[in-house]
Amino acid sequence: MTFDWTAAWDALPQLLDGLVVALWATVLGYVLALVLGLAFALLRRTERAWLRLPVGFVVEFIRSTPLLVQLFFLFFVLPAVGIELSPLATGAIGLGVHYATYTSEVYRAGIDGVPAGQWEAAKSLSLSRGRTWTRVVLPQAVPRVVPALGNYAIAMFKDTPQLTVVTVAEVLSVVKAVGAQNFRYLELITVAGVLYLAAALLIAWPVRALERRYRKETA
Amino acid sequence: MSPHHLPRRRFLLAAGGLGAALVTGCGTVDLSAERDGGNLLDRLRTVGEVRIGFANEAPYGYVDREGRLTGEAPEVAKEVFRRLGVPGFVPALSDFGSLIPGLRAGLFDVIAAGMFITPARCAQIIFSDPDYNAPxxxxxxxxxxxxxxxxxxxxxxxxxxxxxxxxxxxxxxxxxxxxxxxxxxxxxxxxxxxxxxxxxxxxxxxxxxxxxxxxxxxxxxxxxxxxxxxxxxxxxxxQYGAGGFGFRPDQTRLRDAFNAELAVLKRSGRLLEIVRPFGFTEAEMTDLTAARLCADPAA
CATH class of the missing domain: 3.40.190.10 (Periplasmic binding protein-like II)
Incomplete structure (x- = not known):
């Protein structure tokens, strides 16, 4: 089997289209995962059991079932109750909610890592609950978990091929569709692999930069 | 560098040379060196088995509840190969997209997956005449x-x-x-x-x-x-969706023998009998040829 450079080159525009779709799903999903994950983490610490227990159940339920099943459910079952999201929205929400359950655990680790003395100091200064969280605890909790959060951006990006079940035309669906026409799987998979690698490195880079910045600040 | 290095390399060279000499000296080893793909049919007859590549897509070619390979294409292929004097078969499951690369790599002898005959596919492998046409x-x-x-x-x-x-x-x-x-x-x-x-x-x-x-x-x-x-x-x-059986590009002799027996099945009406249980009807029977389907309409 020879490597056909023209086949690889010809497929590149379509693969890049697929990459853009995958990146969109990742970006939207990641923002959702960051925000929703923090909400999950905070709600699981509340003293109100009627809030804490159901949220805990939902998080554990989502965290312990496969993403593929969740995507399938969002796409094929929700329309039955009148909720019909576009394929890309389904993908972004599916990824975002799934990864929010992971990031909520990361946030929890960060919050638990804030020394008890900080809480006590805030209390003795009679700071309100809101101020304690936003000015004392979270500014110390979040920077130390930035690397772990960054990992999930890359993991999420690499989970985008699963979106093919909800008809999102991401990179691997393009490979299958084009490959079925020209049978140049070697070239297509190679180019797709290079694209994934480049994009993943590109995602890792700002996370690194952010991490360096926070390290300087906290030092 | 170790003192053993050179002798070992020389030994490998000699062994490689001997191997190459054996291969080139003995024509039956290299398939592509023979005209019309050599006599694969004779070899299949000797072995008594043909390896059938399929993609597990009902009703074209699939494994049934008892674990037997069945479906429209494998049943026709079995019948044709039986008539050609090859009574046994070995099922080889594959992804639909991997059927053509798999055939070319020699993982099986024939694709029996009801594969549509298209000009792009004809550039990769050769086809028998179609055994059905699917509107x-x-x-x-x-x-x-x-x-x-x-x-x-x-x-x-x-x-x-x-x-x-x-x-x-x-x-x-x-x-x-x-x-x-x-x-x-x-x-x-x-x-x-x-x-x-x-x-x-x-x-x-x-x-x-x-x-x-x-x-x-x-x-x-x-x-x-x-x-x-x-x-x-x-x-x-x-745009005919007509499916046939795929063979390696050099196996024209096997393909022609297959075509001849397939034509007999078509004429006698036995073909329809074989495929009817899989939901095929008179409407799916066809007289199209692979040559016509392979011709690029744009050309």
């Missing part, structure tokens, strides 16, 4: 057959969404009929496409009437219907 149909929700009759309805009505399968020829057919890409949904599996129609994700699923008929038979009671089967026409050229 397309659209799967719609029950009651929609009055509203949706053909692909033109999908091109006209911008509220309708059409489902196709990933990597299947139907995507091109839909585009050719003017169904815009943003109203074409690409499902990764046939089951997903059918669920998509049931859930209202898509208003129709374009596939061969055979596949859809079979899918309906496995989902008794589902509120789904089929439109009238039709042969798609693109740029004035009828």
């Amino acid at each position: 397309e149909a659209i799967l719609v929700r029950a009651g929609d057959t009055t509203r949706i009759r053909s692909l033109d309805d999908f091109a006209r009505d911008d509220r309708l969404k059409l489902g196709v399968l990933l990597g299947a020829v139907e995507a091109d057919v839909a585009a050719g009929y003017g169904v815009p890409a943003n109203r074409t949904l690409t499902f990764s599996t046939q089951a997903g496409g059918i669920d998509g129609v049931l859930a209202g994700r898509a208003d129709g699923l374009l596939l061969t009437a055979i596949s859809l008929r079979h899918a309906l038979s496995t989902r008794q009671g589902a509120p789904l219907e089929l439109t009238e089967p039709f042969v798609p026409v693109l740029d004035g050229v009828e």
Whole structure:
């Protein structure tokens, strides 16, 4: 089997289209995962059991079932109750909610890592609950978990091929569709692999930069 | 450098040279060196077995509940090879997309997956004459057959969404009929496409009437219907979905022997008898040839 450079080159525009779709799903999903994950983490610490227990159940339920099943459910079952999201929205929400359950655990680790003395100091200064969280605890909790959060951006990006079940035309669906026409799987998979690698490195880079910045600040 | 290095290399060179000499000196080792692919048929007869590549797609070629390879294409292939004096067979399961690379790599001797004969595929492998011709149909929700009759309805009505399968020829057919890409949904599996129609994700699923008929038979009671089967026409050229058996490019002799026996089956009506249990009808029988289907309509 020879490597056909023209086949690889010809497929590149379509693969890049697929990459853009995958990146969109990742970006939207990641923002959702960051925000929703923090909400999950905070709600699981509340003293109100009627809030804490159901949220805990939902998080554990989502965290312990496969993403593929969740995507399938969002796409094929929700329309039955009148909720019909576009394929890309389904993908972004599916990824975002799934990864929010992971990031909520990361946030929890960060919050638990804030020394008890900080809480006590805030209390003795009679700071309100809101101020304690936003000015004392979270500014110390979040920077130390930035690397772990960054990992999930890359993991999420690499989970985008699963979106093919909800008809999102991401990179691997393009490979299958084009490959079925020209049978140049070697070239297509190679180019797709290079694209994934480049994009993943590109995602890792700002996370690194952010991490360096926070390290300087906290030092 | 170790003192053993040079002698060992020399030994390997000598062994390699000897091996190369043996291979070139003994013609039966190298398949491609022989004209018309050598006599693969003779070898199959000696072994008594043919390796059949299939993609586990009912009703074309699949493993049934008892774990036996069956389906339209394998049953026809078994019958033809029996007549050619090869009584046994070895099933070789493969991804549909990997059938052609697998055949070329020598993982099996024939593709029996009801594979459509297309010019692009003919550039990779050679085909027998088609044993069936599959008109397309659209799967719609029950009651929609009055509203949706053909692909033109999908091109006209911008509220309708059409489902196709990933990597299947139907995507091109839909585009050719003017169904815009943003109203074409690409499902990764046939089951997903059918669920998509049931859930209202898509208003129709374009596939061969055979596949859809079979899918309906496995989902008794589902509120789904089929439109009238039709042969798609693109740029004035009828797009036959005619399936045949694939062989390695150098196996013309085996392919010709296969064709001869297949023609006998067609003439006697035995072919229809074999494939009828899989949902094939008189309408699917064809006299098209592989040569005609391989000819690029653009050329």
